[in-house]
Amino acid sequence: MIDATGRPQSVLVLGGSSEIAQAIVDLLVAARCRTVVLAGRPGPRLDEAVDRARAAGAQTVESVPFDATAVDGHVAFADSVFDRFGDIDLVIVAAGVLSHQPDDEEDPVLVADVLATNFTGPASAMLAVCRRLRRQGHGKFVVLSSVAGDRARRANFIYGSSKSGLDAFAQGLSSSLVGSGVGVLIVRPGFVVGRMTEGMTPAPFATTPDAVAKAVVRAIGSQALVIYVPPVLRWVFAAMRQLPEALWRRMPA
């Protein structure tokens, strides 16, 4: 159960090796989360995430194979997780790729891949998990969206549109979940310095996985639907959305 101060006892991560998700899990385990289920593509990165959660002191840490794009298996995946681990209080949707846009623009198949990893796949997985959350009558999704979805930019509109899609999906899902005991928290970080953005020059208001984690953990118990990290980006992007197109498309990468 998620307690009154917003602390869950069990967590499922879709995209278990995500750097941001790992930072969140660290804080959750420190706040007495006992069961950590890391779903992701098997490999050394996932194994490292398992070790890290164990080192943090969680009682049960397991990895479960999960591919966001393999939508056919999502229902069976969700059922097996809930049957095996019982109630899941928190589901972190972290799977995502930030690809190299110039390549994508050349290759329609790559575009579809990005959308499948960032939007359609997670959407399908969320629906599969949602059936079980509804049944258990409580729980919360944490959806890692991005400010990139607030307004698609010339330089990364493929990633941006995938996040727009996921974000809109999560908003609608949240409305549909009213009365079910299940909640949704959408997280829109700005530029997060880390593995995903390695080699890129940080954008203004850049943040870190730890800062995102802190903000998420603080918001779990609240009724907030959308948070920005850092919070100032809410106002920055409210303004950005008003910029005339002629100006906006000149925004630097």
Add this chain to the structure above:
Amino acid sequence: MPPDRLTASIGRAGGRGLAPPASAAGRRSVLTGWGRTAPSAADVLHAIHPDVVTAAMSVAGERNGPGRRGLIARGLGRSYGDAAQNAGGSVLDATWLDGVHQVDLERGLATVGAGISFETLMARFIPLGWFVPVTPGTRQITVGGAVAADVHGKNHHVDGSFCSHVREIDLMCPTGPVTVSAESDRDLFWATAGGMGLTGVITGATVQMIPIESSYMLVDTERVPDLDSVMDAMRSGDAAYRYSVAWIDCQTTGRHLGRSVLTRGDHARLEDLPDRLRTPQARARSFMPRTIAGIPIAAPGGLLNPVTVGLFNEFWFRKAPAKETGRPHTLAGFFHPLDIVTDWNRLYGPRGFLQYQFVVPDAEGETVRTIIERLAEVKVASFLAVLKRFGPSDPGPLSFPIPGWTLALDLPVGYPDLDRLLDGLDELVIGAGGRVYLAKDSRLSRSAFRAMYPRVDEFLELRARVDPEGLLRSDLGRRLGLCDDPPPAARTGQERPRGRPAKTAGVNKATGARKAAGVNKATGAKKAAGATKATGKKAPRSGTAGGSGAPKSEARPPDPGGPTSRDRRRP
């Protein structure tokens, strides 16, 4: 929507509320406790009769494996946390069991449905010269809830907690209905007292009321400048008063840390009252509590911040007389000052609030100071805190009171790092040999809970006996590990040989035998005597339970806790 409204609206207006109990599916609703935190959804069912409880029990029993979500009873939703919630399962709205079944006006015995509120009890019994033996700070609670939380009042140092005034409890266990008293089945009775509804659905109780001459209190009030003085005054003076409580301002620091308003009193006899209150007798025993305001549902957060709360605390302190003796107060004004504002919990805004109530032994009074200091330090907007002294404890393994000091603090949940602050207080409380009150709790960890309630295994053992399949479940139980899968039976089964080696078998047989005799006699007698009584009228294996119940009990593995009461009842 707050829980009370919610159940009221579904209950009285809802279309499915009166559907045949056999199809008891209930209606999915989101519930929270009084603190309005940690919502979860459950199928709310209207327990219009104990038969509905039986039916719900067998429906819950049909689901097996991890899909089993169980059921829990709910009264007026005044537990602050998640005690009366059951995510994904059933919640029985017990406020429908609100009858007065039997009254003995000579001795002040009242046999009532578990759903009757203290307010109704007062309205009906005060004019007849009887008062509830124990009342918490609100009268918007049910008798069932009072038993399940073993509630205490301002008279704990003299009268103990509620269940020491309860003669019998009508309890619907998954193993069958029983009417249990401290004599007929001591273990079950005292596990139910404070058992948070996890030993069975309480459908009724016989309560020993206390005689009163009037509906007024004679109250002494004094302002006390600091914590030491108030604790001294209570330590030395409380014995002279039946009721005693101190309202503490937790925001003042330094010399005036813990300045308080101490109010103590007793029921007024007729001769104590001025003429205008004494005659006619109807006036002397009138009970007409008022509510003067309500808080709208959309009250914004942040109304109660350190500034407004500081102003209020200042006002409260100054409005109290420096010293005043023997002033008549109304019962409602003395016992339930907050009830004049309905839905005052909404003042804390959408994020809600929690109450931290702990008790520490007498010798650990310093812990109270340390905790008040910590709160004053971080400037969390803590509304008036309530300090009381407890007398001897009840025998229940989960009953809260132990002799000593208890302090209750309301805290807004939005305060940053409140979780860690309270974890720190837990450590202090555990270090002092104290505990927090489950009826108020919404955030305790499993390990802290075990440290505070070392007899929890006793409780789980009892649960394994009366609820071997783990049908009774609540969010609080899930959080604290009181209704884990696999059911507690397995766990206690492992521990039993270690805990009580040779005696085990004997003990179980003894209780079994005692219980079989006692229970049957008790229910038998009651059935014969109280033909009008609704509860317990149905045979233990009612028609509704038959179909699904029988195969279920055959499929059950041999029960380590001895024969269940349902089995026992078989001729």
